[in-house]
Amino acid sequence: xxxxxxxxxxxxxxxxxxxxxxxxxxxxxxxxxxxxxxxxxxxxxxxxxxxxxxxxxxxxxxxxxxxxxxxxxxxxxxxxxxxxxxxxxxxxxxxxxxxxxxxxxxxxxxxxxxxxxxxxxxxxxxxxxxxxxxxxxxxxxxxxxxxxxxxxxxxxxxxxxxxxxxxxxxxxxxxxxxxxxxxxxxxxxxxxxxxxxxxxxxxxxxxxxxxxxxxxxxxxxxxxxxxxxxxxxxxxxxxxxxxxxxxxxxx
Amino acid sequence: xxxxxxxxxxxxxxxxxxxxxxxxxxxxxxxxxxxxxxxxxxxxxxxxxxxxxxxxxxxxxxxxxxxxxxxxxxxxxxxxxxxxxxxxxxxxxxxxxxxxxxxxxxxxxxxxxxxxxxxxxxxxxxxxxxxxxxxxxxxxxxxxxxxxxxxxxxxxxxxxxxxxxxxxxxxxxxxxxxxxxxxxxxxxxxxxxxxxxxxxxxxxxxxxxxxxxxxxxxxxxxxxxxxxxxxxxxxxxxxxxxxxxxxxxxxxxxxxxxxxxxxxxxxxxxxxxxxxxx
Amino acid sequence: xxxxxxxxxxxxxxxxxxxxxxxxxxxxxxxxxxxxxxxxxxxxxxxxxxxxxxxxxxxxxxxxxxxxxxxxxxxxxxxxxxxxxxxxxxxxxxxxxxxxxxxxxxxxxxxxxxxxxxxxxxxxxxxxxxxxxxxxxxxxxxxxxxxxxxxxxxxxxxxxxxxxxxxxxxxxxxxxxxxxxxxxxxxxxxxxxxxxxxxxxxxxxxxxxxxxxxxxxxxxxxxxxxxxxxxxxxxxxxxxxxxxxxxxxxxxxxxxxxxxxxxxxxxxxxxxxxxxxxxxxxxxxxxxxxxxxxxxxxxxx
Numbered sequence: 001x002x003x004x005x006x007x008x009x010x011x012x013x014x015x016x017x018x019x020x021x022x023x024x025x026x027x028x029x030x031x032x033x034x035x036x037x038x039x040x041x042x043x044x045x046x047x048x049x050x051x052x053x054x055x056x057x058x059x060x061x062x063x064x065x066x067x068x069x070x071x072x073x074x075x076x077x078x079x080x081x082x083x084x085x086x087x088x089x090x091x092x093x094x095x096x097x098x099x100x101x102x103x104x105x106x107x108x109x110x111x112x113x114x115x116x117x118x119x120x121x122x123x124x125x126x127x128x129x130x131x132x133x134x135x136x137x138x139x140x141x142x143x144x145x146x147x148x149x150x151x152x153x154x155x156x157x158x159x160x161x162x163x164x165x166x167x168x169x170x171x172x173x174x175x176x177x178x179x180x181x182x183x184x185x186x187x188x189x190x191x192x193x194x195x196x197x198x199x200x201x202x203x204x205x206x207x208x209x210x211x212x213x214x215x216x217x218x219x220x221x222x223x224x225x226x227x228x229x230x231x232x233x234x235x236x237x238x239x240x241x242x243x244x245x246x247x248x249x250x251x
Numbered sequence: 252x253x254x255x256x257x258x259x260x261x262x263x264x265x266x267x268x269x270x271x272x273x274x275x276x277x278x279x280x281x282x283x284x285x286x287x288x289x290x291x292x293x294x295x296x297x298x299x300x301x302x303x304x305x306x307x308x309x310x311x312x313x314x315x316x317x318x319x320x321x322x323x324x325x326x327x328x329x330x331x332x333x334x335x336x337x338x339x340x341x342x343x344x345x346x347x348x349x350x351x352x353x354x355x356x357x358x359x360x361x362x363x364x365x366x367x368x369x370x371x372x373x374x375x376x377x378x379x380x381x382x383x384x385x386x387x388x389x390x391x392x393x394x395x396x397x398x399x400x401x402x403x404x405x406x407x408x409x410x411x412x413x414x415x416x417x418x419x420x421x422x423x424x425x426x427x428x429x430x431x432x433x434x435x436x437x438x439x440x441x442x443x444x445x446x447x448x449x450x451x452x453x454x455x456x457x458x459x460x461x462x463x464x465x466x467x468x469x470x471x472x473x474x475x476x477x478x479x480x481x482x483x484x485x486x487x488x489x490x491x492x493x494x495x496x497x498x499x500x501x502x503x504x505x506x507x508x509x510x511x512x513x514x515x516x517x518x519x520x521x522x523x524x525x526x527x528x529x
Numbered sequence: 530x531x532x533x534x535x536x537x538x539x540x541x542x543x544x545x546x547x548x549x550x551x552x553x554x555x556x557x558x559x560x561x562x563x564x565x566x567x568x569x570x571x572x573x574x575x576x577x578x579x580x581x582x583x584x585x586x587x588x589x590x591x592x593x594x595x596x597x598x599x600x601x602x603x604x605x606x607x608x609x610x611x612x613x614x615x616x617x618x619x620x621x622x623x624x625x626x627x628x629x630x631x632x633x634x635x636x637x638x639x640x641x642x643x644x645x646x647x648x649x650x651x652x653x654x655x656x657x658x659x660x661x662x663x664x665x666x667x668x669x670x671x672x673x674x675x676x677x678x679x680x681x682x683x684x685x686x687x688x689x690x691x692x693x694x695x696x697x698x699x700x701x702x703x704x705x706x707x708x709x710x711x712x713x714x715x716x717x718x719x720x721x722x723x724x725x726x727x728x729x730x731x732x733x734x735x736x737x738x739x740x741x742x743x744x745x746x747x748x749x750x751x752x753x754x755x756x757x758x759x760x761x762x763x764x765x766x767x768x769x770x771x772x773x774x775x776x777x778x779x780x781x782x783x784x785x786x787x788x789x790x791x792x793x794x795x796x797x798x799x800x801x802x803x804x805x806x807x808x809x810x811x812x813x814x815x816x817x818x819x820x821x822x823x824x825x826x827x828x829x830x
Contacts, residue, residue, distance in 0.1 A: 037437035038408075052722055076728035089719035093741050095548050102737075103727040128541030131548035136540060139294070146723070153727065168293035168464060173507035173518035180517070195438060201513035225512045240439040242467065243511045 001064045003028045003157050003189035004049065009058035011041070011048050018044050019056075019213045028063075028156075031183060031190040033200040033221070036210035037237070042193045045210075046159050049191070050081045062157060077107065080150035084162040086142035090134040096120075096145050097130050103152040115152065122185075123148045124178055140171035144178065151182065158183075160192040164199065176203060197224055197241040209234045256426055256458045257283040257305065260319035264300045264482075267312050276300050276315075277482040283426070287452060287459040289469030289490065292479035293504075298462050301479070302428045305460075306339050323425060341371055344419035346448075348431040350411030354403040361399030364418055371422035386417045390447060409440030413447065420451055426458040434464070445472050466493065466504055478504070559821045566817020572810030579626040589617035591624040591777045600793045610795040612785065618799045621777035625800065628778045629807060632693055632762045633755055639697035641751050644704025649739045651705065652712030653731070663709065669702040674757075675764055682770040689778070692771040696761050700754065707750055708743045715742060745822035752815030756808030763804055779804050 004026040011019040019041040026032040034042040047053040049060055051071040060067050062079055083089040090099060100116045109115070120127060123144045134142055143163065150158060163179065164172040180203060183190055194200060200207050201224040209217045209231065217231040227243055229235050264276040276297040281288070292298040304315045307327060320327045322343065330338065339345075347353045355363055364383045368374055374382065380399075387395035390413040403411060412432060419427065429448060433441040449472055452459045463469050469476055470493045478486040478501045486498040496502055503521040538555070542548040560566050579586060589607075595615035603610045609618035651662040669677070674696075681695035682688075715721060716739075724734055763780025765771035772778030774785075779800040786797030 037439065050722075050726055052725070071725045071728075073728040076726060081723070081726050083719040083723060085719060089723050091720045091724075091738055091742075094738075095545065097545060097548075102724070102729070106728050106733070126541075131542040131545055132540070133548070133552070149723065149727070169466075169504055170293060170507045170521040173509075174520050176509065177517050177520065196509075198509035198511050198513060201511055202509040202515070202518065236439060240442050241511065 001028065002026060003030065003063055004032075004191055005059070005061045006045070006049075007059040009045065009048065009056060009060065011044050011053055011056040013044075013053070013055065017213065019048075022058075022210075022215050024208055024215065024218070026189060026191055028189055029187055030206065031192065031204045033204040033207040034191065034193045034210060035195065035197065035200060035207050035237070037195060039212075040210040041213040042210045043161055046081070046161050046191065046193050050079070050159055051075065073107075076103070076155075077153045078155050079157040079159065080153065080155040081159040081161065082143075082146050082150050082163045085166050086139045086146055087134075087166070089146050090142055092134055095131050095133050096125075096137075099145060099149055100152055103149065107153060109153075119148045119152060122151070122182070124174075138171075139167050140174060143167065143171075143175055147175075147178065147182070151186070154186075156187075157189045157191070160190055162194055163192070165194070165196065172199075179203065197238065197243060200224065209237065255282050255284055255321075256323055258319055258321040259283075259305070260317060262301065262304055262315065262317040262320065264297065264304050264309055264313060264315045266314075272314075275482050276304065279479075279482075279484060281477060281484070281487070283458050283460065285425075285456050285458050286475060287449075287461065287473040289473035289476045290460060290462045290479060291464065291466050291469050291476060291504075293464060295481070296479040297482040298464075298479050299430055302345065302430045302460060302462050305428065306343055306345060307335055308339075340367075340419075340424070341422045342424050343426045343428065344422070344424040346412070346415055346419055346427065346429040346432045349435045350408060350415045351403065351435075353415055354411060356403050358402075359399065360401055360403065360406070360414055364399075364414070364421070367418045367421050386421060387414070389420075389451075390414070390417045391443075392417075407440075408436050409444060412436060412440075412444050416444070416448060416451070420455075423455060424457065426460070427452060428460045428462070430462045431464070432461075433468075441468075448472075466508065556821050560817050563817040563820060565813045566820075569810045569813025569815075569817060572806055573814060576626050576630060576807055576810065579623050580630045583624050583627055587617075587620035587623045589620040591616065591621045592775050593617075600789065600796070602793070603795055609799040610793070612782075612796050613789065618782075618795065621782060622779070622800055622803050625777040625779045625782065625803065628689065628772060628776060629759060629762070632689070632696070633758055635693045636697045636700060636758050637751050637755075639694075640701040641704055641747055643697075644701035644706075645708045645740060645743055645747055646735075647701070648705035648708025648710075649712050649735050649743055652709035653716055653735055653739055655716070659709075662705070666702040666705045669699065670706070672699075674699045675761055678761060678765060679768070679770065682765060687770045687773060689772045689776065692762060692765045695765070696758055699761075700758065703754070704747060704750065707746060711743045711746055712739055715739075746819075749815055749819040749822055752811050752818055755811035755815070759804060759808055759811075 002025045004024070006022050006024045009019060009022040010017060022045060034045060036042040044053055048056045051067070054069040056069070062075070067075060097116060100119060101112050104112045104115060116130065117127065120130060125141065125144050125148070129137065129141065137145070160179070164175050167175060176199065179190070182188060192203060200221055204221045206218065206220050208215045211233045217229060217234045219229060223229055224243060227235070227238050229238060259282070260280045262276055262279040263274055265272045265274045279301055290298045290301060300309065303309055305320070307315070309315045317328060322338070327335070327338065361383050364386060365379050368379060368382055383399060384395045387398060392398050392410060392413060398406065398410070406414065427448070432448065433444050436444060445468070448459070461469055461473055470490045473490045476488055476490050476493060477484050478498065480500050486496055486501045488496060494505070496505065500521070503519065506519040507521060509518060536547065537551045539547065539551060542551055593616065598611050598615040600613055601607055601611045607617050607619065609622065612618055647662055647666065651659045677699045678692070678695040681698060682691050685691040685694065721734060721738060724738055762771055763783065766778045766780025767784040769784065772781050774781065782800040783797045790797050
């Protein structure tokens with residue numbers, strides 16, 4: 001059974017079609033990357049899966065069950081999303097404790113204190129952060145809180161929308177390590193959107209390259225080592241990202 | 252490297268906080284010839300403030316002082332605000348991160364470039380249109396006659412940034428400060444924009460200060476690199492010797508970047524305690 | 530004392546209560562740094578104090594007539610003089626604080642939450658909900674406040690309660706507009722999307738996430754509007770449609786004093802000064818609160 005299965009997915013915003021004919025199967029436990037430049041529709045695919053872009057046709061199923069067009073209550077316990085901007089994804093007036101307890105309250109889960117404390121430890125945040133507000137934390141710490149919030153309901157699938165592109169390189173390394181460790185420990189499936197090919201090389205098993213709303217190529221992440229891509233667009237993207245052997249030699 | 256274009260000594264920029272004034276740039280010293288200098292650092296390292304301080308653009312309540320801030324024989328600190336305005340743009344230009352915020356949204360691109368032209372040189376009315384098109388061609392914009400009539404929201408990020416570059420280069424400045432000129436752009440466009448800046452700087456013999464968070468990018472496009480951390484320069488080296496960097500911070504940064512041929516299971520994380528004493 | 534302070538300003542609070550108290554303490558400190566806000570707060574504290582302890586502070590009864598002491602100018606016995614029925618004006622102004630405070634509080638309690646919820650719902654859902662709700666709001670907004678209030682009072686009959694209802698009904702549309710504008714700025718933000726994704730209902734998002742972000746600008750706006758509310762109430766009183774005699778409402782007092790304004794100026798002037806002072810107090814405090822509470826200002830500091 002695949003964790004995420006997209007069949008003939010078309011997504012529109014109003015009258016414009018931004019994504020066309022996407023077919024992707026992500027296996028359970030896999031880490032899959034959606035790569036592309038701005039406007040390629042990669043984030044839109046993620047939003048459609050999450051239920052934030054309801055105007056789609058085709059088929060989206062998650063862990064074998066097809067999903068409807070709206071945000072729904074049960075879906076939340078199986079699939080969660082981490083957003084790009086750690087400054088925009090946390091409510092400015094809510095403490096870490098409130099942010100992390102809320103999913104538990106909504107789903108009527110008990111033992112909240114213990115769960116919040118455990119989760120803070122799991123994402124590598126000291127307990128003293130528990131009652132802080134977003135403005136008292138750095139970008140990396142906020143992103144840890146956002147990851148913690150997504151994990152509170154113990155989902156099996158995580159949608160990651162450029163989770164590190166707003167962060168400094170040293171902080172990016174910490175967050176990437178954290179995501180990798182969490183996947184290993186909790187057996188999560190990742191679908192990650194990014195424009196950064198080296199990040200894919202570090203984090204993912206397979207990747208789909210998107211251009212102008214279509215998937216142009218699906219390749220294993222190891223293709224990034226030698227540049228063995230077949231599609232010309234992928235090759236351009238690869239070269240522009242510094243994946244050019246000639247350039248490596250000059251270093 | 253014979254003629255010194257910019258000479259900065261002990262530059263300090265401070266901002267008030269409830270706990271007193273805090274220096275965000277702590278005594279920066281460097282000289283720049285007609286070369287390409289990269290300033291690298293993470294957010295909060297003071298790299299952008301350095302760029303602004305050179306143009307004396309630190310707004311109140313921020314304050315800047317330097318023992319020396321000489322540009323091409325002129326003491327920038329001694330200039331009046333009016334004289335400083337003539338230096339900005341005409342002799343030192345600055346390219347900001349996001350073209351969306353630097354272009355006037357209600358003026359056509361042609362008008363904005365013409366405006367920049369008129370403020371910097373006396374030019375006959377009939378020649379303006381021709382010069383504008385010429386400038387757009389220089390930054391490799393296809394079909395400039397069409398672009399001239401467009402508004403900023405109608406052009407892509409990469410094109411917007413190239414238009415900014417055109418505007419900044421019209422007065423033929425001696426020094427160009429580019430503050431994260433490509434972080435808002437896609438990778439494929441990034442290379443085009445940087446190649447363009449590189450070519451123009453080389454052809455005109457300008458000085459370039461490229462401010463960025465991206466070590467590899469700076470290494471590719473600069474001759475010399477300053478690595479900043481917490482308001483101080485921790486490492487200064489030739490771009491080609493970057494991989495031989497000695498300071499633990501620089502080494503840590505280099506190691507923390509994922510590689511295209513990544514095989515490491517875990518990325519090394521900066522141990523921030525290692526140099527916080529310095 | 531220093532212990533208490535460091536506990537409040539602790540960067541890593543130990544409990545929810547400490548975190549919230551610390552936040553309030555920081556705001557209070559910021560507010561105290563603004564001298565005008567402090568002046569405003571003091572004026573309003575005096576108003577509240579006068580209203581609470583009126584029977585003990587007031588030297589005379591506000592209603593007791595003494596026809597022998599009609600229209601006396603301010604003196605040691607009557608600091609603000611007496612009116613045409615020989616009543617002590619100072620006492621009436623002090624008792625009037627109760628009425629003013631009641632009007633202000635009731636209007637705020639009725640109209641601010643009403644406007645807040647209508648605006649937030651309208652902005653959050655958008656589409657048809659927005660069109661209908663904002664259409665209604667625009668109808669109310671397009672009518673002059675005092676005239677509309679007059680019409681309501683005329684329909685409901687004169688009296689202080691009806692004046693309050695009338696003012697409340699005419700003042701919510703402005704709040705709805707602000708709440709809607711505020712909501713629009715963050716309805717598409719990622720923290721709202723993230724909350725939807727954990728399964729929160731629309732009601733929950735509006736009540737717990739949208740409203741708290743609108744309230745601060747609302748508090749500021751309501752405080753600044755208080756002056757206008759007091760004036761509208763006084764205006765209704767002046768026209769004889771608000772508080773009925775012998776209630777010592779400030780506007781009604783001015784109205785009565787109008788007859789003697791040329792010869793016995795104090796009769797109309799004293800309550801007038803009270804209205805000006807209290808209005809100013811609300812304005813000063815509102816300006817100070819804006820600097821402290823407005824989320825848009827937060828990024829700058």
